[in-house]
Amino acid sequence: MFDSLSDRLTAVFRRFSGRGRLSKEDVEAGLREVRVALLEADVNFRVARAFVDRIRERAVGSEVLESLTPGQQIVTIVNDELVALLGGETRRIRYQPHPPTVVMLIGLQGSGKTTSAAKLALAVRREGHRPLLVATDLQRPAAVQQLEKLGRDNQVPVALPEGSADVPSVARRGVAEAARLNCDVVILDTAGRLQIDDALLEELRRIRQMVEVNETVLVVDAMTGQEAVNVGTAFEREVGIDGVLLTKLDGDARGGAALSMRETIGKPIMYCGTGEKVGDLEPFAPDRMASRILGMGDILTLAERARQHVDEKRAQEVMEKSMSGRLTMEDFLEQLRQLRTMGPVEGILGMLPGGRKLMQQAGSAMPTERDLSRMEAIVLSMTPQERRRPDIIKGSRRKRIAAGSGTNTVEVNKLLKGFDDMQNLMKALGGKPGKGMRGKAKMLRQLRGLDPSSLGLG
Amino acid sequence: MPEEEVVPAAHRSAWWRRMSPRMRRASDSFNEHLRDTVRTGRRVDESFYDELTEALIAADTGVGVAERVVVTLRDVVRNEAIHDTGEAVAALKRVLAQIMAKDRELHISDRPSVVLLVGVNGSGKTTTTGKLAHRLRAEGRTVLVAAADTYRAAAIDQLRVWADRGGAEVVAHQPGGDPGAVVFDAIQAAQARRTDTVLVDTAGRLQTKANLMAELAKMRRVAERLIPEAPQETLLVIEAATGLNALQQARAFHEAMQLTGLVVTKLDGTGRAGTVLAIEEELGVPVKLVGLGEGIDDLNVFDPPAYLDALFNP
Numbered sequence: 168m169f170d171s172l173s174d175r176l177t178a179v180f181r182r183f184s185g186r187g188r189l190s191k192e193d194v195e196a197g198l199r200e201v202r203v204a205l206l207e208a209d210v211n212f213r214v215a216r217a218f219v220d221r222i223r224e225r226a227v228g229s230e231v232l233e234s235l236t237p238g239q240q241i242v243t244i245v246n247d248e249l250v251a252l253l254g255g256e257t258r259r260i261r262y263q264p265h266p267p268t269v270v271m272l273i274g275l276q277g278s279g280k281t282t283s284a285a286k287l288a289l290a291v292r293r294e295g296h297r298p299l300l301v302a303t304d305l306q307r308p309a310a311v312q313q314l315e316k317l318g319r320d321n322q323v324p325v326a327l328p329e330g331s332a333d334v335p336s337v338a339r340r341g342v343a344e345a346a347r348l349n350c351d352v353v354i355l356d357t358a359g360r361l362q363i364d365d366a367l368l369e370e371l372r373r374i375r376q377m378v379e380v381n382e383t384v385l386v387v388d389a390m391t392g393q394e395a396v397n398v399g400t401a402f403e404r405e406v407g408i409d410g411v412l413l414t415k416l417d418g419d420a421r422g423g424a425a426l427s428m429r430e431t432i433g434k435p436i437m438y439c440g441t442g443e444k445v446g447d448l449e450p451f452a453p454d455r456m457a458s459r460i461l462g463m464g465d466i467l468t469l470a471e472r473a474r475q476h477v478d479e480k481r482a483q484e485v486m487e488k489s490m491s492g493r494l495t496m497e498d499f500l501e502q503l504r505q506l507r508t509m510g511p512v513e514g515i516l517g518m519l520p521g522g523r524k525l526m527q528q529a530g531s532a533m534p535t536e537r538d539l540s541r542m543e544a545i546v547l548s549m550t551p552q553e554r555r556r557p558d559i560i561k562g563s564r565r566k567r568i569a570a571g572s573g574t575n576t577v578e579v580n581k582l583l584k585g586f587d588d589m590q591n592l593m594k595a596l597g598g599k600p601g602k603g604m605r606g607k608a609k610m611l612r613q614l615r616g617l618d619p620s621s622l623g624l625g
Numbered sequence: 626m627p628e629e630e631v632v633p634a635a636h637r638s639a640w641w642r643r644m645s646p647r648m649r650r651a652s653d654s655f656n657e658h659l660r661d662t663v664r665t666g667r668r669v670d671e672s673f674y675d676e677l678t679e680a681l682i683a684a685d686t687g688v689g690v691a692e693r694v695v696v697t698l699r700d701v702v703r704n705e706a707i708h709d710t711g712e713a714v715a716a717l718k719r720v721l722a723q724i725m726a727k728d729r730e731l732h733i734s735d736r737p738s739v740v741l742l743v744g745v746n747g748s749g750k751t752t753t754t755g756k757l758a759h760r761l762r763a764e765g766r767t768v769l770v771a772a773a774d775t776y777r778a779a780a781i782d783q784l785r786v787w788a789d790r791g792g793a794e795v796v797a798h799q800p801g802g803d804p805g806a807v808v809f810d811a812i813q814a815a816q817a818r819r820t821d822t823v824l825v826d827t828a829g830r831l832q833t834k835a836n837l838m839a840e841l842a843k844m845r846r847v848a849e850r851l852i853p854e855a856p857q858e859t860l861l862v863i864e865a866a867t868g869l870n871a872l873q874q875a876r877a878f879h880e881a882m883q884l885t886g887l888v889v890t891k892l893d894g895t896g897r898a899g900t901v902l903a904i905e906e907e908l909g910v911p912v913k914l915v916g917l918g919e920g921i922d923d924l925n926v927f928d929p930p931a932y933l934d935a936l937f938n939p
Contacts, residue, residue, distance in 0.1 A: 277747030308786030392868025
């Protein structure tokens, strides 16, 4: 159902490619596909309509129809327009020259404000500032405890309400506390509220009367549907917001809500939450979101994370080693660990073009975090000699390794077999350069024939 | 257990009297859109069908459902020689009611019956667990709540507050513990105390996290091992404002857990939850309960005609 927009488009226009030209009707058919794909990504129907109108104008007005690759041209236009729509630059928290900078998180119930408050605190700290969390959600049971625990676990100070039930004065005391603790960024975690709840909206305005709030950030669930527009518009009108923080982007939501909000209220998406761990908050990048909505993966973020976590020189060494078939279990272990520092497997795969589809196809054959832990355990139960020369591992060694790692010999065999297959494949990839297309074709065949589970990943 | 808490029939119907005005808020902007589409005296024409399709999409039904339903409507309109748009909308409600013609009872007559509440983060599982405990207690049942969300900070504390309000006992382990073990203990305790119902509040998880979905399936197996018929109900909690991702959620959770029903929360907001039409059509999993507010009483059984009326009545 969630076929990628670009796939659909290219398919539509490919049908006409033989003719070299596109008729107006062909374009209309393609644009209809664009509209449906946007709607399926939860883009608001009005926004989708306006968007398609703009594409039509550009497509018909330019030389697109006469060009040799009209389909590709239109895909490019769609991409450009998406990026333009999502806003050009990344907008982060603007720190005040005179501290404290006060950030207030607002939003519907369950959008993820408390978790995001903690994540934002860590992001702020990574940028060299000293955050203070203030618990002003006195509505939801245990919300204060939740924030307190998140603060304690991550060494971020938390200002607690201490008996007072008046939210604005709790906020004011929090800001005073920041001065005392020498914190220069204050993050207010407010209670969830409906955008039509007048009494609670008034409470937000009262907070701002008591405290100078510099950034009001609306926290929005990436899975929100057509309603996102009304939520955004109402909060902007009633309270006024400076930007949006998008949560739960680590699922398979296309995040059309982001597009709708940007278009209707014109406020930038500042950050997005991309995982369960407190470190999982990233500055929002419009071009990457465009790729996501189009279903083209998010290679850039992946590359960035890889840069953060992977030692390039070392990776090159391992690559060369494996090409010549001299990869050891130790290298394998190191690669495995590096992969894991980059985040959950499904998150990484999801950033590759077509990765989501691959995951759906793989289904239960997808390696889980648990599988990776078991693989790690197996390698760790090998002696140094075995790790360097896995071919010496025979019957009794297998049994010992299985017992040592708490797995069974079947799993050990699977890992060894997978390692072996990988070695052979890498050798084929690296060996005999200059064989040209035939070598490449053979390699591709081998790649295709490779069952993911044979890598010991199943 | 105190038996005076059995709710009189009159009170029960009051739940329903409350749904319409609250759902009305949700449908206000929707109806603004529709008002013009169905204004009196207007005849059914092509643009009427277009507007109706768009109205359904605006309620998050998805393009597929909206188009299929309108195609069916065209047949009905032709066969019944309908001309007035008001009548056509009434016919549309009948078409949608057919999709929603399902059994919506909670099947919890075994003692103990196990009810698993599952869903993505922030959909309202803990709150729903509390409200459901209260509701079942009001019907005269004894209820034990299992705090199987051992992951989210302070989730157990939050559940305790709700369970207190709902008058149910809580079985909890340490934060970070094995949720399967919590389920095991809760069911054993329920068997020993002859409790009627065990409600299991699970941690929120996105349907794409294979390891977390496997953890959920394990909870199910633990329940099954103790009581072959358990869990009698596995309810997916979804939020009214969720878009088409709700269908993805339902597919994934259904595959892993064989859902018996849905709970739609936050229906007192402006979300119209049209995705439930897509879910009921594709998977046949019925909405059983709806959450309509932050009060302990704000959990009602789902009544399709009332929902459709609230959705369409100008």
